[in-house]
Amino acid sequence: MFPTNAPLRHLTTALLPVALLTLPLSAPADTDRSSADDALPVAEIQAFSEVFERIKRAYVEDVDDATLMRNAMRGMLSELDPHSTYLDAEDYQRLQESTQGEFGGVGIEVGKRDGQLTVITPIDDTPASRAGLQAQDTVLRIGDTPTEGMSLQEAVELMRGEPGSDIRLTILREGENAPREVNIEREIIRTESVKQELLAPGYGYLRVSQFQTRTGEQVVDALGELREDAPLQGLVLDLRNNPGGVLQAAVDVADAFLDDGLVVYTEGRLANSAMRFSAHRDTTAPDVPLVVLINGGSASAAEIVAGALQDQRRGVVMGTESFGKGSVQQIMPLGDDEALKLTTARYFTPSGRSIQALGIEPDVQVVRGRLEVADDTNLRVREADLEGHLSGDGEGDARDELSERLRDDYQLGEALNLLKALNVLGERGAAASVDASDDG
Numbered sequence: 001m002f003p004t005n006a007p008l009r010h011l012t013t014a015l016l017p018v019a020l021l022t023l024p025l026s027a028p029a030d031t032d033r034s035s036a037d038d039a040l041p042v043a044e045i046q047a048f049s050e051v052f053e054r055i056k057r058a059y060v061e062d063v064d065d066a067t068l069m070r071n072a073m074r075g076m077l078s079e080l081d082p083h084s085t086y087l088d089a090e091d092y093q094r095l096q097e098s099t100q101g102e103f104g105g106v107g108i109e110v111g112k113r114d115g116q117l118t119v120i121t122p123i124d125d126t127p128a129s130r131a132g133l134q135a136q137d138t139v140l141r142i143g144d145t146p147t148e149g150m151s152l153q154e155a156v157e158l159m160r161g162e163p164g165s166d167i168r169l170t171i172l173r174e175g176e177n178a179p180r181e182v183n184i185e186r187e188i189i190r191t192e193s194v195k196q197e198l199l200a201p202g203y204g205y206l207r208v209s210q211f212q213t214r215t216g217e218q219v220v221d222a223l224g225e226l227r228e229d230a231p232l233q234g235l236v237l238d239l240r241n242n243p244g245g246v247l248q249a250a251v252d253v254a255d256a257f258l259d260d261g262l263v264v265y266t267e268g269r270l271a272n273s274a275m276r277f278s279a280h281r282d283t284t285a286p287d288v289p290l291v292v293l294i295n296g297g298s299a300s301a302a303e304i305v306a307g308a309l310q311d312q313r314r315g316v317v318m319g320t321e322s323f324g325k326g327s328v329q330q331i332m333p334l335g336d337d338e339a340l341k342l343t344t345a346r347y348f349t350p351s352g353r354s355i356q357a358l359g360i361e362p363d364v365q366v367v368r369g370r371l372e373v374a375d376d377t378n379l380r381v382r383e384a385d386l387e388g389h390l391s392g393d394g395e396g397d398a399r400d401e402l403s404e405r406l407r408d409d410y411q412l413g414e415a416l417n418l419l420k421a422l423n424v425l426g427e428r429g430a431a432a433s434v435d436a437s438d439d440g
Contacts, residue, residue: 048072073340078151081343082112083329085153089337094156105160106167107189108133109243110152117147117155119171120323121241121297124195124209127184133171135241135297140179141170163187193245194218196226199406199416202233204288208253211245211301216252223256223284234289234419236412237305240319244300247328247347251277254308257290257315259283261350263308266328268345273328275345289422290315291415294360295368299323306360307349318364318415326356364418369410 052068073086087095107126110117119137122128139147142158159167165186172179193215195207204226208215226232237257244250247264254263258279265276292315294306303322309315328345348354406413 074151074153077340077342081327082152083325083327083341084343085341087331087339087341091153092333092337092339094160095331095339095341104163104186104188105156106184106186108159110139110155110159112152117150117152119297120299121243123189123243124207124241125192126189127187131182131184133169133182134173135295137171137173139169139171141168143168161186192218194222196222198226199236199412202230203416203419204232204235205238205412206235207238208242208302208305210242211247211249211253213246213249215245215249216256219253219256220284227285232285232288233423234291234416235285236291236293236415236419237309237315238293238412239298239302239306240293240295240411241297242299242302243297244302244325247301247304250301250304254305255279256284257286257288257309258312259286261312264304264347264349266345266347268328270344273345289419289426291418292317293411293415294319294322294362295411296320296323298360300325303355303360304347304349307353307355310360310363311350311353316364316418317360317362318366318418319362319411320365320367321361322355322359324355324357324359326354326358364414366411366414 052072055063055068056065070086070088077084077086085091106128107123108128109120109123111120112118113136117139119133119135119139121135122131122133139155141147142150142155145158147155159169161167163186167184167186169182169184170179171182193208193210193212195209197205199205204223206219206222206226208219223235226235251263259281261279263277263279265274267274290309292306292309294302294317298306298319299322303325306317306322310317326346326348327343328347329341330344332340332342334340346354346356406416
């Protein structure tokens, strides 16, 4: 998935694994280090050096030193957690492209769940989403290559390729007994992280598909466009299948709806891992009734936003439980074209909840589905159907019917219904206040 990244940092200690090879294989007992925890593991270094030498001398094919060292770094990091990894020049370039919003491939985010390669989310308007891939699909094979034991980096490399070339994925969907094969044509993925539209007069829809560098600015612009014609009576913030992204972008999006209070804080072993992010008073949409949609594909930065708005009681979180990635990765460049992606902190919602492996529980549970309209819905005879009926003031207005899109997206339809209900209650409450004032 996309990492939730703090700003890029250069750390000199990142070169430590190479430096260790130049140390003597024995060390004086009277080390001058401040604590035993800081002492170099001499026995382990010696064992590592011996393994390195044996591979060089006895492996069936010749392996150069640089390849062995890169593989060693990958091994050290891959055993820590699913998100820490070594990035060679190509991987580092791909990561930078992803956070900027353009990269080549099929438009799918993957992770490891119970040791299996799993779809976190298909990115909106990409070959993967058009092919019907869904969050939680298990990827069994990429082309003819089984994914059992495959690293995330290997999976990404296999799925990326020349635009116009085809790739075949074998997936197993939850609830199905037999795998299915999906053929996808690769293309250049240019993702717009923010989209907006009106679902009904006064009711806006704001879709954030991932958190890129400029997502916060784009949300502010989108809210401005939605409010151009008339004030918003309600807004749906759709974070479903959003795999996360840049931490600061998540803070900026939450800040668009909050005028005070904590958004998120992080804790880690490094001094600079302890960070706190708060909302500013200058807020784009502080009072618009808000429903936040999440599901099992909402991860990382998306969970930061949902958790902040939920804890601050700023909006109603609706949908299904989110993915549960509550860790922060820093990108530490190694020279000019390589980097280390290392998990350095956990993040917490304003109330102190850690989301790691737990996720965000929605306030209102609504599962994915499709609304089916009964066949006999329009069989009733209404006043307007009678010949010679008196005309009403609203004659000729469009009937309030769900669009085809809302019928296909049950969660979105329920979010719109809830916003309308909140407005009805708000209007009645305001009317009651006026009546009470008049009586006084």
